[in-house]
Amino acid sequence: MERGAMPDFTREQQLGGRVAGVDEVGRGPLAGPVVAAAVVFGAGVPADLAAVIDDSKKLKPAVREAIAERLPQVPGIEIGIGAASTAEIDKLNIHHAAHLAMQRAVGRLPRLPDHVLVDGNKLPDFGCAAQAIVGGDRVSLSIAAASIVAKVVRDRAMARLDARWPDYGWEKNAGYGTAVHRKALISVGITPHHRKTFGTVRRQLEEHYSAEKQV
Template sequence: MICGTDEAGRGPIAGPVVAAAVILDPNNPIEGINDSKKLSEKKRLALSEEIKQKALYWAIAQCDAEEIDRINILQASLTAMKRAVEALGIKPEKVLVDGNCVPKLQVPAEAVVGGDALHACIGAASILAKVERDRQMLAWHEVYPQYDFAKHKAYPTPAHLEALRTHGVCPIHRKSFRPVMRVLAAQAAAQAAQD
């Protein structure tokens, strides 16, 4: 009962950080699992469905932008992974965590740098987390179309930074992230100048 866990969304400047935890069935292998960033969107979506059908256990959890701002992105990533592992409904024998930090868990855990390409269970978790986060960003795009979240998924691309400068900060932007802080500071300065 080895569980893999990984997160998606540490780099974006808006939206949640999403984590998944997966215990794969050794008797029901899934072909093509890899680091989610190395897979096409179409492949990720197909694998995500297959993982949900074939895995023994899986769970998804997250921290939203407000929580990220309150506890910082590293702690939010670890918290989301902890929540995902605890939501499995079973205690794994061991948890393999992508990266170089482990969340505080009630079971043995090991950090594995580049683990999403080395262990199928971590790769599976990275796929579920990425697919779920992308789905949420598409939904946020409907609410705030001016930022084009559907295209860049809230990563700080030139187009996103330009939209941020033009339209200001929306409720799902991470206010503790530098590009957002700069826009908030510029808005405050402009407001002060008017006053």
């Protein structure tokens, strides 16, 4: 991959001060929380790390894990992690729940940043200057790092849930609606971690209640 296609630190340097990159993971799954991360590279990004940080979706799991393990060791770095539960997703809708997770991630930084860069086209209120960048995890190293942290944290959480509810394949599908997951919804039913307002889950609940009434 050409270096020009990789995220860089240009926007952070142009803005100056403490710039937080923010991204979330988990809008689409049928189960589990939505997780966000905020990353501030207060003293810049080491060259060897900048060479491998990319949009989390482009990286293999082992590479994401290695980067996530390395990030806390970077001098001057600040990392905040936030989440919104399935109950909050069902109450607020996924869009507002994702924004809540982002706000929580920024709120868990040691102090409010001077500027926030967010992957996407809409912004929650962070209480400071902020900018939304479509495809931001492909252009900003801070956002890309946040996408990696959020992905690793959420995947680990889903793996822990898989140990308690093994029928749905969450360790492998992270709660997305794969064939294994959908089959288990029919044969096993709904867990407390399923998003009841999402179409596939909602329809399964409706069929379940309809069947109960007929008995």
